[in-house]
Amino acid sequence: MRRDSNFFILVGSIGLFVCVNIVLMVSKKLPFNSQGFGIILAAGLTLAIYSFLYQDNPAFKIAENLYVGVSLGYTIIITWFNFLKPDLYDPLIVPIFSRAATQSPQYGLIIPSLLGTFMLLRFSRKLSWLSRWTFAFVVGLGAGVSIPRVISAYILEQIKPSLHPVFSGGETVLSSINTLLIMLGVISVLIYFIFSVEHKGAIGKVSKIGIWFLMISFGASFGYTVMGRLSLLIGRIQFLLRDWLGILQ
Amino acid sequence: MEKLIRVDSRIIFAIITVAVVVSLVLRFELPIPASEPVQGVYEKIESLPKGAHVMIAFDYEPSSKEELQPMAIAFLHHCFSRDLKVIGMTHYPGAPGLAEQAMTSVASQYQKKNGEDYVFLGYKPGSTSLIINMGENLYTAYPKDFYGNDTTTLPALQGVESLRNIDFLFDLAAGSTIESWIVFGKEKYKFDLGAGCTAVIGPDMYPFLQSKQLVGLLGGLKGAAEYEALVNKKASAVSGMRPQSVVHVIIILFVIFGNVVYFTTRRARHA
Incomplete structure (x- = not known):
């Protein structure tokens, strides 16, 4: 029963996606050319990848495998035309085997190639x-x-x-406080990572300050990570609303 | 209360999606003041004379496009508007399509010509050894540009023998390339380096700002939005700040709510 309902959700979603695209093309919001079909493909793959947030499904798996295959193929082609052909094939292989070649083979390339x-x-x-x-x-x-x-x-x-001196003239009070904080952070974190001395007494207190500095640093990193992941979502939704559905200008 | 702590994560996904869509559709202005690291890159470009050579390393792939492509476009607008010679290259095989699209689309708005005003060298593997090679001789590292033109004949590269002759290098990074440029490029060949990076690696770059190994830094979509605002080319990054701010508030509320529920249920269990 559960499997049946998942199948109907998948088929229904694909049907809805097809209907939306037909409406977009008929209403000329999407051009009936390679650019239009490219946008539809990109929109479909974006939705297929995000469908994983609901549940793992065949559409997600197809998109995932397609991504791996396409990126590998693209990498091979780019590597050939940007690197192997101009830096190895053209200066070494072509002059050896082609009578029409104008330059002599660069035999020095044999060693790195080998x-x-x-x-x-x-x-x-x-x-x-x-x-x-x-x-x-x-x-x-x-x-x-x-x-x-x-x-x-x-x-x-x-x-x-x-x-850097805390105060050598010209600094503001805030920049001097920053310098002091950096000094405190460096020393306390370094002491936290000294494991050959038991963390008791003064050493224990300073290493606890080090833990606080580390926690604040991990928190800042995590905050930035949340911002980064969210930016990716925002970018894809901007694409769907602007390029695909034409809602945003 | 127990039910609230085991809420289906799909409900949270749905709330976040709705918040992003609504805040994109509803238009409202948010102030985007430029931070000091972003200002650093902007002022460096402002200080360069006409015809100075700026190299852009497009070190990212489509998976990081949403954060770094707006940065690349805003930065290119700034360079072309100041009549700087732009040299593009990449360490990533997935980048040439994105880089070429950004360079040609922005260049055409300023009537800049490929080969004369800008050049795209394309992709080469090697990472650190490529940087060292470019530092010794740019033309042995890139005998031909992305389109197969002989690089020694390109007017855009006149006066450039190696990385030592680059006036400013801007790395758009989704990985560890900023460190590579610092260690094997900037420190040895003495050029000014700025960077734009994904938010994930942003915090790791701050020590290089402190030590002035980077003149400036654009971190994540926020950095891109600040730069768009500075060069007065507000586009996708600026409009992305609305959902970003709204969803951050929602996440903060979720965190507070989750903690309140957790401590309330724990107290109830112990009572």
Whole structure:
């Protein structure tokens, strides 16, 4: 009985969606061309995805799988035309095999191409050891490039404002209070994360202040997350009301 | 009371949806004052001379379009209205369609020409290594633009050899690219960096404002709305502030109501 009612809700919703689109096209609110059908498709997929909020259903599953497939296909095409073709195929493969090519092959590209191909050999039991060369290259290069830059940008540059004088002239009272709060926050949170000392007495009190700072920070992050998720909903409803139904200008 | 605490979540979804629809349909004005981080990006653009090079990294995909596309459009309006040369690029394979749409639609409103006044370099993988490559030589990183034109011949790129010659870089980020630009770009090649990001990663970016590694920050739809208001191009972000404010009030009421119900039922159980 429950399954039957869900089936009728699904069929009824699809029927209603089709009727609404017919009315929109007949009343010329939606153009009878590829743009109009594109808007209908986007509206249908938006509603199908949001239908999950009521219950999991076949329309949601179709939209979800379609999203995965389309985004993967799109990524492959963009990667080919933006990267593989201009940076590898055209300068290396074309000059080797085409007599009409005007430039000589860039043989230096063979080494990175081989390293990239070795990554894919992880799927082969016999040849997967070759992928270690690529990983060794990536890890070695990555660590070498990253370590000095990360220390400079994340630690040294971040310490500077923490060591800013509370009052060196020119600051307002509020900015001095901000500097004091930052100092208190940094010290108390750092003390909270010292686990080799028991959190009792003065250490315990300061680490409790650290917990408060952490909680406020988590609350701010959560507030921003709510705002972000809501923005996505607002954007989709704006699309449905403006582009699809033509209610908003 | 017990029933209230186990209310069907679908009722809350329905209330939120109705609140968004009603506050979008009913038109009422809300003040949108610009915050200091948003003002920072605006003033940086205002300070640039005509013909200065601004690079925009469209580092987002359709899943973050609702927050970042209005930012991109408002920022492009500002750049083109001040006759700046705009260079677009992206680290995300899903971004070229959105970036190209934003650049061409805004550029056409100011009669700006592709290749002369702006250029879209397109997508390249590599993330940090791409940034380093662009920092050493822009033309080896991008020998061709998105449309297949030879980048060395484009007038919009005249005077630009690498990231060192960029007057301002603005990253529209849905992921960790702002950190990558700071660590591997700004710190090494010494250009001014601003950012617009989704609300979710907004709080993580504030330390970089404090340390002045970012000159300004647009956080979420609110940041986009503030920028739209600053450049006087009020569009979807500004109109999105009505439902945003209304629903935030509703959520706050839900939180207070949920806590009151919870503590009342707990007291009743212990009594």
